[in-house]
Amino acid sequence: MPLDTKTPIPTSFRVVGTRPLRPDGIDKVTGRARFGADMWAPGMLVGRILRSPHAHARIRKIDISKAQALEGVKAVVTRADFKAQDGDLADILDNVMAGKKALYDGHAVAAVAAVSAAVARKALSLIEVDYEILPHVTDVDEAMKPGAPLLHDGMITAGVEPAPTKPSNVTRRHEFGHGDVEKGFKKADIVVEREFKTEATHQGYIEPHACLATLSPDGVAELWVCTQGHFMVRAVCAGLLGIDISKLRVTASEIGGGFGGKTTVFIEPVALALSRKANRPVKIVMSRDEVFRATGPTSSASMRVKIGVTKDGRITAADGEFRYQGGAYAGSPVEFGAMSAFACYDLENVRAVGYDVVCNRPKQAAYRAPGAPISAFAVESVIDELAKKLGMDAIDFRIKNAAKPGTKSSYGPTYGEIGLITTLEEAKKHPHWKAPVKPGQARSMACGFWFNFGGQTCVSLNINVDGTCTLAVGTPDIGGSRASMSLMAAEELGIPYESVRAIVADTSSLGYNDVTDGSRTTFATGMATIFAARDAIKKLCGRAAQIWGIPEDAVVWEKGYARPSGANAGSFEPLSLADIAKSSGNTGGPIAGHTEYNAEGAGVSFATHIVDAEVDKETGRTTITRYTVLQDAGKAVHPSYVEGQFQGGAVQGIGWALNEEYIYGKDGRLQNAGFLDYRIPVASDLPMIDTKIIEIPNKGHPYGVRGVGETSIVPPLAAIANAVSAAAGVRLTQLPMSPPKVLKAIEEGARKGH
């Protein structure tokens, strides 16, 4: 069903925009909710994975005979137990289970299933792997140098004309932009150019990956798993195991956080392979160490950004080079990083070049607005510096150059209704921006952009005979989306919120759905829910027409009732949804609405963040003392959870800016694979996070909804860098701004006489 553009976006709502309790709430506060590791099956075995201790090594031989002979071991698998792949699945398979080479510390090389964790652990120690250790590289700049250790012999950089003749670790070059930057810089009165570096960070979800797999000799399989996309898991696993998609039923458990990190597979194909070999259910739960070493953190990066302005504060040209390493296989988010880098600005001349680089690190996975926070850190830092050089207020400078409806974006399309300037104007009016800065502190801000996605979506809405309805969606609920879906269904049908029960259906009960990612769920699944409700309403009206004996087009649906309408419709008492449902058995059987849809028109989103920071100049330690998020939500369906997304993204950004980083030793091994030394923010590190929801309706959605989940992590890195730089009196260009780094910068600044 295409988007019905004739029906205007409502200006007022009955239940959308209210804050009811979430339908899965009581399960989650009583401990009943079942997450990935909480499932059990008869005869279940424990699966464990053996991982490479080397950053880069050729696997000469794996001897599993001793492990197999150990009492209690029911299966041992290696790469040979998977179906050989070419094309899209080849890298995924190689990451799930190493083939010829181990490409990073933590790379899976074999796995066992045993009757207990203790036996499984012992069995792993009995697997003998003959490694030939190879030179490794973990830094993006090092990996790009000629002569760097090569991860893949045949990797020829794509996107370069003419194609290079020699292989390298650069898998692809991207370029976006328009105009002529060289000409633009000539018109500039002031030009700032700087180099930046950021370290890799992890999504840091509290729930380690977990799954329970059963694969029988006839190819029939069941998988219980915490994932952001069970249809994706089904497709990939069926491919890697060589079984039919229809035979694999995947059920998404409650999911304990993902932020993009659960949009791919790691352990699921392994559990299935073990189960097939043992012919028993196999459960694999990752340890926290495995989560850090062997899932998908985001890129580390190195960047150069150059922006020129005229004396009156108009940007004449913006140019950037973004180099992201994405781990051992192609596919860092540098494309999104380069596309989004300058997306906040209305630019005549702009160029963003991205290099996608491989390193001996775990293959990156999506992390909330993948790639965008990194490039925004560099760009918004330079913007801040320019505003200072111009003597302009940071917000005024941005308003002067901000993208607005009709602006040709730096990555191509022309913007429709967007709210960047509104977030900036609201920021300027906000009590936080107007309050006096406390002694010893500094205040700054930054903007951020994210595309938002739509994608393939399918929902079913069944009307029950008691007037309630059941809504089956195929996008795992990662942060309260069942509440939002119920609100939208109730709004459309005209029934109470409590009368809708939303569930996440398994892959055998519903058509294909894309992953819960790209801030797409409330937008795309929400739109599909509204359409399914409209489909059901059409049928409800048909039944009413049948009851009244009038034509179908003489019935309208208003506020939960079918009513006769038009000159010849006659006069009948309106029929409620419950009335029609009750008699559905006599009027043609069950009533349901469906949508199968590929959603477009997601509507980009923008945010402005304000931050106050204090820096202890003797130790380099930063304290965030006040924080405010202003973001365009299009329409906030459940405002509490919209605020929650704003706050959560901001705090992940605070962690990224200040203390989170992957630390590698000279041996290429990860040194901080735990929550003790991978330092995500704790409650005492933070102030309250103020929020301001701005609603500029997205015309691509019947209620005006935009995705809200990701944009909130884009501005904090730069906002905090700008505030810390102001407080410390020296420009910080490397993340994280951990105390040793800040102290060093302060001391070097003092030596240079800052």
Next chain:
Amino acid sequence: MSQVHVTAKINGDTTEYLCEPDETLLDVLRNRLGLTGAKEGCGTGDCGACSVTLDGRLVCSCLVLGAEANGREVRTIEGMAHGETLHPLQRKFLEHAALQCGICTPGFLVAAKALLDKNPDPSETEIRYWLAGNLCRCTGYDKIVRAVQDAAAEMRKG
């Protein structure tokens, strides 16, 4: 390795179990007793998702041996509500949307209850420091802190 026989009071009920000497209380609760409300987020005492009380004292059950619980009293998230009635903290977490994914929620609730049992009127700073051992990656803690403040206020009124 022979198993250890343990008799403990769990959520008020006398419970017997056998466990390996090196098995943690968390593993016993989850794998032997079916009490999966306590979660394992790290296994090293750094995330608080496995929080329970042991003789009234807040602990990480991943850092307690199952064998140590012999003769002691353990309380978990499963023992927090009374029948149909949620504990005020549970209710306030829902009302304030103090959870998104919900994996850390049982640990936060057990820890917050231990705080309010000891200090019925904690300041925001006291709440934040008390809960520093419970990691939440979704909420940024704002709504959690507000929920605890609101529950404390309600409980003080009686």
Next chain:
Amino acid sequence: MRYEAPGSIESAVALLAQEKGRAYVLAGGTDLLVRLRGGYIEPDLVVDVKRIESMRKIVPEAGGFRIGAAVPAAELGEHPAVKKLWPGVVEAVELIGSKQVQGRATMVGNLCNASPAADSVPAMVAAGAVATVVGPNGKRNLPVEEISTSPGKTTLAKGEIVESILLAARPPHSGDAYLRFIPRTEMDIAVVGAGVNITLDDKGVCKAARVALGAVAERVLLVGPAADALIGTKLDEAALDKLAAAASAACRPIDDKRGTKEFRIKVAGVLARRAATIALERARKS
């Protein structure tokens, strides 16, 4: 692995002394269980000392307090009299891990785990705390700074257990303080720790001082020159500058994931100075 929870210190000592394999004492378990589960140790015997009544108590002794090896940090923090006498030590113990960890972790466990970054140890060393060690050959007392020699290594002989720590009575006008540097506000291992303990005379002149530093060497350091910088002064700016310089000069740290050498050396001086200022404040009030 065997798990034993004896009821007396004698049987605990006997169990440990007789074990032919690898034996470990379990007090709070917050370090031991992490190492056990991480596969870093494979014990044959674990002796849980929490069932030994005498080790679970805080007992007044000659104006000071004897703190049993199985007393968890949280319990110590709830003891107003110990807190009043040795605020720096109690604060340091209360910095170990989270509230959850404090429900289990003990001061003696922190000491015997022998990490140079242990929070309670610099405070205890500055306080001149004495450990009572029980073993197959009887009891002996030794200053806490003589327990650990390097990461994970202690001077305890096979079968020996630290039974308790004595925090002694102290003269009037005394104060102690402990500060540590961590990147977050909680949940980190000290990058640098500094404990300062001073006694003033009636005129406010420092007549005794002890300064200890953590996480800047292979073990906790008692820094004599840093104490000397304070003795005979009123802890004026010049004395504090000398203290900071002496503290920094005593450091012989490593570069690691938690901090660089130069950072630790600089911050050791900063923290020693700040801790001394707090100790001075307390000494003036007591």
